[in-house]
Amino acid sequence: MSIKGKAYLAGIYEHPTRHAPDKSTSQLHAEVAKGALEDAGLSKADIDGYFCAGDAPGGVMAMVDYLGLKVRHFDSTDTGGCSYLVHLGHAAEAIAAGKCSIALITLAGKPRTGAMPPRATGAEVDFEAAYGATTHNVYGMCAMRHMHEFGTTSEQLAWIKVAASHHAQYNPHAMLKEVVTVEDVLNSPMISDPLHRMDCCVVTDGGGALIVTTEAIAKSLKKPLVRMIGHGEALKGPRGGKDLNLTYSAGVWSGPRAFEEAGVTPKDIKYASIYDSFTITVLMQLEDLGFCKKGEGGKFVADGNLISGVGKLPFNTDGGGLCSNHPVNRGGMTKIIEAVRQLRGEAHPKVQVPNCDLAVAHGTGGLLGVRHAASTCILERV
Amino acid sequence: MDNPVKYPTPQGNPETKHFWDQAVEGKLLIKRCTACGEAHYFPRAICPFCFSDKTVWEESSGEGEIYTFSLMRKSATGPYAIGYVTLKEGPSLLTNFVDCDQTKLKIGQKVKVVFKTTDGPPLPFFTPV
Numbered sequence: 001m002s003i004k005g006k007a008y009l010a011g012i013y014e015h016p017t018r019h020a021p022d023k024s025t026s027q028l029h030a031e032v033a034k035g036a037l038e039d040a041g042l043s044k045a046d047i048d049g050y051f052c053a054g055d056a057p058g059g060v061m062a063m064v065d066y067l068g069l070k071v072r073h074f075d076s077t078d079t080g081g082c083s084y085l086v087h088l089g090h091a092a093e094a095i096a097a098g099k100c101s102i103a104l105i106t107l108a109g110k111p112r113t114g115a116m117p118p119r120a121t122g123a124e125v126d127f128e129a130a131y132g133a134t135t136h137n138v139y140g141m142c143a144m145r146h147m148h149e150f151g152t153t154s155e156q157l158a159w160i161k162v163a164a165s166h167h168a169q170y171n172p173h174a175m176l177k178e179v180v181t182v183e184d185v186l187n188s189p190m191i192s193d194p195l196h197r198m199d200c201c202v203v204t205d206g207g208g209a210l211i212v213t214t215e216a217i218a219k220s221l222k223k224p225l226v227r228m229i230g231h232g233e234a235l236k237g238p239r240g241g242k243d244l245n246l247t248y249s250a251g252v253w254s255g256p257r258a259f260e261e262a263g264v265t266p267k268d269i270k271y272a273s274i275y276d277s278f279t280i281t282v283l284m285q286l287e288d289l290g291f292c293k294k295g296e297g298g299k300f301v302a303d304g305n306l307i308s309g310v311g312k313l314p315f316n317t318d319g320g321g322l323c324s325n326h327p328v329n330r331g332g333m334t335k336i337i338e339a340v341r342q343l344r345g346e347a348h349p350k351v352q353v354p355n356c357d358l359a360v361a362h363g364t365g366g367l368l369g370v371r372h373a374a375s376t377c378i379l380e381r382v
Numbered sequence: 383m384d385n386p387v388k389y390p391t392p393q394g395n396p397e398t399k400h401f402w403d404q405a406v407e408g409k410l411l412i413k414r415c416t417a418c419g420e421a422h423y424f425p426r427a428i429c430p431f432c433f434s435d436k437t438v439w440e441e442s443s444g445e446g447e448i449y450t451f452s453l454m455r456k457s458a459t460g461p462y463a464i465g466y467v468t469l470k471e472g473p474s475l476l477t478n479f480v481d482c483d484q485t486k487l488k489i490g491q492k493v494k495v496v497f498k499t500t501d502g503p504p505l506p507f508f509t510p511v
Contacts, residue, residue: 123424136454137453137464140452140454141450141464141465148489192453242420244468
């Protein structure tokens with residue numbers, strides 16, 4: 001059984017806020033749910049499936065009660081920033097299996113104006129906690145090794161931020177709208193070698209939500225039809241420390257699974273949403289998904305190749321996490337939303353990809369250099 | 383063994399107690415599976431490769447080389463260098479590089495274990511040879 005063509009993205013909503021001192025996290029979840037329902041043209045009573053991750057206060061039981069939902073299917077898989085890409089795949093599976101017909105997926109939180117929940121730990125805690133692994137230095141370790149093995153440069157990484165900033169200038173909600181140059185990135189302070197401040201994404205309050213449904217229901221609604229045709233998910237960790245290799249991610253497994261199910265290849269993709277927690281995240285993911293060979297990501301991203309209307313692979317046309325939005329330090333949701341906008345033809349005219357009928361939304365979650373997940377969704381305009 | 387940074391105290395558990403008992407003696411232990419022959423770190427009762435329960439403790443030489451690293455320029459306790467060391471015995475482990483000029487670290491550099499105190503058993507760190 002496959003999910004190919006079985007699930008449609010009927011509603012999307014990205015909260016316009018990037019700073020929400022006057023709202024609660026649960027409230028933000030409700031606001032994005034309401035926004036996605038309005039976008040779809042559905043009401044709360046229609047929802048019979050609900051998906052949320054570690055950012056949802058109290059988890060799925062508390063959220064379903066708070067929102068006043070009555071669902072027959074739910075899933076609270078938490079794989080960090082890519083949870084929502086995993087949820088989208090799982091929602092498609094549930095819809096294909098008849099376990100629900102209208103699924104809601106929400107993400108929201110306030111890292112700018114509130115405390116973040118502590119990162120979950122496992123059996124490794126005594127053997128790793130003292131060493132201060134943070135997103136910055138763990139992704140820094142990946143970049144350092146990538147540079148060592150393949151000669152990737154800081155200039156090449158900077159092009160990823162430059163491309164994101166070119167897109168963000170047209171997004172009125174983007175946190176950083178200023179177009180930057182490679183030199184600007186290289187001159188920004190070093191945070192954790194070799195990553196500069198501008199290699200890092202923004203920290204924002206906010207959130208987003210999706211409505212996923214059946215073909216029949218989607219066709220009864222007014223929005224352009226966008227459906228899932230492939231999904232893959234995978235996990236990777238040091239696994240006892242054998243043959244450690246930080247130059248690739250679990251995307252090497254999630255990507256091919258998704259492309260195979262969809263029956264398309266990276267060459268067919270018109271637009272790519274790639275989780276950009278850091279510039280190195282994008283570079284590694286592009287390689288892992290097969291947009292270029294391993295080690296050639298630096299050359300691939302250079303000279304504006306990711307800028308819409310300029311390069312061969314327009315990416316993150318909302319400005320991405322590097323410039324626009326990174327609610328709760330989890331970028332998977334906004335990746336899906338911008339991909340749907342592109343497929344609907346609703347992206348900003350300055351960045352809209354002409355005849356965009358096939359897109360990928362992909363992300364990693366957790367800590368790329370330690371334990372992480374990856375999820376790849378292939379989306380098609382019908 | 384004194385150090386200005388206060389490190390978290392390993393809590394230990396029945397599966398890892400021997401590791402921490404030996405750390406007190408200045409020994410870095412790894413686990414090796416006698417069924418498949420593979421060594422691993424951190425220690426598990428059951429081999430993460432072949433799933434055999436025939437795993438035994440082995441003292442590591444404490445010597446290895448830097449696989450990768452990143453110098454965190456700012457933190458509440460000052461800059462620190464995090465990285466992975468690949469031990470001579472095979473497994474790689476996450477650590478910090480200490481007692482050295484952290485701006486001079488290089489991938490491939492030879493390092494050796496050095497233990498740092500906590501309120502409980504000491505923790506393994508690495509320093510250039």
